[in-house]
Amino acid sequence: xxxxxxxxxxxxxxPSTVSRVINQKKYVKPELRERIMAVVKETxxxxxxxxxxxxxxxxxxxxxxxxxxxxxxxxxxxxxxERQLETHGYHTLFFFAKWEPEHELHCLRRLKSExxxxxxxxxxxxxxxxxxxxxxxxxxxxxxxxxxxNLACPSVHVDEEAAARDATAHLIGLGHRRIxxxxxxxxxxxxxxxxxxxxxxxxxxxxxxxxxxxxxxxxIAEDGLAGMRELLARKPGLSAVFATTDExxxxxxxxxxxxxxxVPEDISVVGFDDIDVSAYLAPGLTTVAxxxxxxxxxxxxxxxxxxxxxxxxxxxxxxxxRLVVRESAAPPR
Amino acid sequence: xxxxxxxxxxxxxxPSTVSRVINQKKYVKPELRERIMAVVKETxxxxxxxxxxxxxxxxxxxxxxxxxxxxxxxxxxxxxxERQLETHGYHTLFFFAKWEPEHELHCLRRLKSExxxxxxxxxxxxxxxxxxxxxxxxxxxxxxxxxxxNLACPSVHVDEEAAARDATAHLIGLGHRRIxxxxxxxxxxxxxxxxxxxxxxxxxxxxxxxxxxxxxxxxIAEDGLAGMRELLARKPGLSAVFATTDExxxxxxxxxxxxxxxVPEDISVVGFDDIDVSAYLAPGLTTVAxxxxxxxxxxxxxxxxxxxxxxxxxxxxxxxxRLVVRESAAPPR
DNA sequence: CATCTTTCTGCAAACGTTTTCAGTACCCAT
DNA sequence: ATGGGTACTGAAAACGTTTGCAGAAAGATG
Numbered sequence: 191x192x193x194x195x196x197x198x199x200x201x202x203x204x205p206s207t208v209s210r211v212i213n214q215k216k217y218v219k220p221e222l223r224e225r226i227m228a229v230v231k232e233t234x235x236x237x238x239x240x241x242x243x244x245x246x247x248x249x250x251x252x253x254x255x256x257x258x259x260x261x262x263x264x265x266x267x268x269x270x271x272e273r274q275l276e277t278h279g280y281h282t283l284f285f286f287a288k289w290e291p292e293h294e295l296h297c298l299r300r301l302k303s304e305x306x307x308x309x310x311x312x313x314x315x316x317x318x319x320x321x322x323x324x325x326x327x328x329x330x331x332x333x334x335x336x337x338x339x340n341l342a343c344p345s346v347h348v349d350e351e352a353a354a355r356d357a358t359a360h361l362i363g364l365g366h367r368r369i370x371x372x373x374x375x376x377x378x379x380x381x382x383x384x385x386x387x388x389x390x391x392x393x394x395x396x397x398x399x400x401x402x403x404x405x406x407x408x409x410i411a412e413d414g415l416a417g418m419r420e421l422l423a424r425k426p427g428l429s430a431v432f433a434t435t436d437e438x439x440x441x442x443x444x445x446x447x448x449x450x451x452x453v454p455e456d457i458s459v460v461g462f463d464d465i466d467v468s469a470y471l472a473p474g475l476t477t478v479a480x481x482x483x484x485x486x487x488x489x490x491x492x493x494x495x496x497x498x499x500x501x502x503x504x505x506x507x508x509x510x511x512r513l514v515v516r517e518s519a520a521p522p523r
Numbered sequence: 524x525x526x527x528x529x530x531x532x533x534x535x536x537x538p539s540t541v542s543r544v545i546n547q548k549k550y551v552k553p554e555l556r557e558r559i560m561a562v563v564k565e566t567x568x569x570x571x572x573x574x575x576x577x578x579x580x581x582x583x584x585x586x587x588x589x590x591x592x593x594x595x596x597x598x599x600x601x602x603x604x605e606r607q608l609e610t611h612g613y614h615t616l617f618f619f620a621k622w623e624p625e626h627e628l629h630c631l632r633r634l635k636s637e638x639x640x641x642x643x644x645x646x647x648x649x650x651x652x653x654x655x656x657x658x659x660x661x662x663x664x665x666x667x668x669x670x671x672x673n674l675a676c677p678s679v680h681v682d683e684e685a686a687a688r689d690a691t692a693h694l695i696g697l698g699h700r701r702i703x704x705x706x707x708x709x710x711x712x713x714x715x716x717x718x719x720x721x722x723x724x725x726x727x728x729x730x731x732x733x734x735x736x737x738x739x740x741x742x743i744a745e746d747g748l749a750g751m752r753e754l755l756a757r758k759p760g761l762s763a764v765f766a767t768t769d770e771x772x773x774x775x776x777x778x779x780x781x782x783x784x785x786v787p788e789d790i791s792v793v794g795f796d797d798i799d800v801s802a803y804l805a806p807g808l809t810t811v812a813x814x815x816x817x818x819x820x821x822x823x824x825x826x827x828x829x830x831x832x833x834x835x836x837x838x839x840x841x842x843x844x845r846l847v848v849r850e851s852a853a854p855p856r
Numbered sequence: 857c858a859t860c861t862t863t864c865t866g867c868a869a870a871c872g873t874t875t876t877c878a879g880t881a882c883c884c885a886t
Numbered sequence: 887a888t889g890g891g892t893a894c895t896g897a898a899a900a901c902g903t904t905t906g907c908a909g910a911a912a913g914a915t916g
Binding site for chain 4 (some may be wrong): 540543555574
C-alpha cells in the first residue's frame with residue numbers, strides 16, 4: 191500500500207509537508223498544497239489508522255460492548271448510538287460478548303489492545319476482571335440500559351421497575367386479576383422488571399402466585415413460546431400475561447394462537463421495549479416504550495463530552511417511559 | 524498504558540525477549556518465560572493492535588460492509604459470519620454504508636485506512652470508485668448474498684430468481700390467479716425476485732398486471748404496510764400477495780388486518796428470507812428460506828482460505844433454497 | 857543596511873511492536 | 887586445546903505517521 195513517503199516522493203516534498211496538508215495545518219504554500227492534494231486524489235491515498243493512532247495515542251474510536259445474542263431493542267439502540275457517534279466524529283468498534291466468563295476475557299483483551307477513546311457498555315458482564323478494568327480504565331466508560339452502583343461511570347437508562355409496574359398496572363386497570371409473567375434471566379433489567387410486576391400486584395392487593403410465572407433463559411421468541419406453553423399447561427386460569435420483552439411477548443402470542451385461543455379476547459398480552467415489529471403485528475402489541483432514540487443520543491453525547499475532557503460529574507440520565515396501547519390487551523371477558 | 528518496554532523493564536529483560544514469550548517462539552529459557560508471563564498476568568498487559576498490525580502488515584481483521592439500515596436477515600447473517608470468522612482467528616470490523624454515494628466514499632476511506640486482511644460485501648454499493656477499489660484491492664474480497672459479473676471475486680448466495688419463482692408458484696399451485704407483489708428497490712436481489720415472480724406467472728400463463736405491483740423504497744415493515752394499503756386501495760381483486768422480504772410481508776399482513784380482512788382466509792401472504800420472527804407470527808408466515816447458516820459459514824470459510832493464499836479459482840457457491848409452508852397461504856375461497 | 861518577524865520546509869525523534877543479526881555461553885566431539 | 891553446534895539474549899532497524907526544532911527565505915521595520 192501507498193504510504194505518506196510515496197506521496198511525498200511523487201509530489202517532490204517531504205513527508206512532513208504531506209502530513210501538514212492532510213491535516214489541514216497552516217503554513218503550507220498554496221501551490222504545494224494543491225500539488226500534494228492532486229497526488230492524494232489521484233492515488234487514492236488514505237493515512238494508516240494504525241500508524242496514526244499510535245503516534246497520536248488516540249484512535250477516534252469508541253468501543254461498544256453488546257451481547258452476542260442481542261435482541262431487537264439492542265439492535266436498534268446500537269444502530270442509533272453508532273450513527274450519533276459518527277456525527278460526533280468517532281468510529282465505532284463492536285465487541286460481541288457471549289454470556290461466558292472466558293469469552294468475556296477474550297473481549298477484554300481485544301478491548302485493551304485497541305487503544306480506544308471510550309467504551310460503551312450495552313451489556314452486563316459476569317467476569318469480575320472486566321468490571322475491575324472498567325473501574326480503572328484509562329478512557330471514559332458509559333453504561334447504557336443499566337446501572338451499577340459500585341462503578342463510578344455515568345449510566346443512561348429508564349426506570350425499569352416503574353415501567354414494568356405501569357405495564358402490569360395497565361392490565362390490572364383493565365380488570366385482570368390472574369396475570370401471568372414471563373421472566374427473563376441474567377440481566378438486571380430482568381430482575382427490575384420482575385419486581386415492577388410484583389409491586390403492581392402488591393399495590394392492587396393481588397397475591398403473587400408463582401404458578402403464574404415462567405422463567406426463561408433467553409430473550410428470543412422461542413423462549414416466549416416455551417414459557418407461555420408452560421404457563422398454559424399449568425392451567426392457572428390466567429386472563430393476561432406480561433412478558434419481559436416484546437420478543438418474548440411475540441412468542442407468547444404464538445403459543446396462545448397454537449392453543450386455539452385468541453389475543454386479546456381470551457388472553458391479553460403486554461410486552462416491553464416497543465421494538466419495530468410490535469406495531470405491525472396483528473393484533474398490535476401493547477407494550478411499554480423506552481425512548482430509544484433519546485437514550486442512544488444521550489449515550490453518544492455523554493461519551494463525546496467525557497472524551498473531550500469533561501468531568502464525570504453527573505452526566506447520568508434516567509429517561510421516562512411511555513405505555514403504548516395497541517390491541518393486544520383488553521378487558522377480560 | 525503499559526508497553527512492551529515496561530514489561531521488559533519489570534521483568535529485567537529486553538523487549539525482544541518479551542515479544543518472543545508473548546508470541547510463543549522457541550529459544551527462551553523456561554525460567555525467563557515464567558518470570559515474564561507472571562509480569563504480563565499481573566499487569567494485565569495486552570500488546571497494541573496498532574503497533575502489531577503496522578509491523579506485521581496485517582491486522583487479523585476482516586472488514587464487513589453492511590447496509591446502514593440492515594434488515595433482520597442481514598442481521599442474522601452478519602452475526603453468523605462474525606462468529607465463524609472468530610473461529611478462523613479473525614476479528615470483524617463493521618462498516619455501515621448508507622445508500623448515498625458520498626457516505627460510501629466515507630466508508631471506503633475507512634476501509635482503506637484499516638489495512639484489513641479481507642473485505643466481505645454484504646451490501647451492494649452505488650459509487651463506481653468503490654467497485655474500482657474492490658476490483659484492485661490488495662486483499663481478498665468476497666461478495667455475500669449477491670453477485671456481480673464484472674468483479675472477479677467469489678460470491679456466496681442463493682438463486683434469488685428461482686426462489687421467488689417457487690414462492691409465487693406455491694401460490695399459483697394453491698389456486699390463486701390474482702397475485703399481488705410488493706417490490707423492493709436498489710438491490711439486485713429485489714430485481715431478481717421480481718423477475719422470479721414474473722417468470723412464475725408466465726409459466727402458468729397468467730398475464731402480468733402492473734396494478735398488482737407496488738414498489739416500495741425500503742425493506743421495513745412500514746413499507747410493507749404502505750405498499751399493501753396501496754394495493755388494497757386499487758381494488759384489483761387480489762387473493763394473494765408475495766412480498767420481496769418477510770418484513771414487507773409482516774407490514775402487508777398488518778394492512779390486511781387493518782382493512783378488516785383475514786390472512787389467509789381473505790388474502791394469502793408469502794414472504795422471503797424466513798427471518799426469526801416469521802415462525803412466531805399468528806398465522807405463521809409462509810416464506811422461502813435461505814440456508815442462512817450455510818451461507819454465513821461458507822462466506823467465512825472462503826474468506827479464510829483466500830487470506831491463507833488460496834487462489835481465487837472458483838470458490839463461489841450458490842446455495843439452494845427451501846419453501847417453508849406455514850399458515851399464511853391457503854387456497855382462495 | 858541591519859534586524860526582526862512571518863511564512864514555509866525538512867530533518868529527526870517518537871509511538872509500540874516484530875524480527876534479523878550478531879553475539880555469548882554452554883556443551884560435545886575431535 | 888580447538889572447532890562446531892545449539893540454546894539463548896539483546897541491539898537495532900523497520901513499519902507509517904505526527905510534530906518539535908532548526909533553518910531558510912521573504913517581507914517588514916527600524
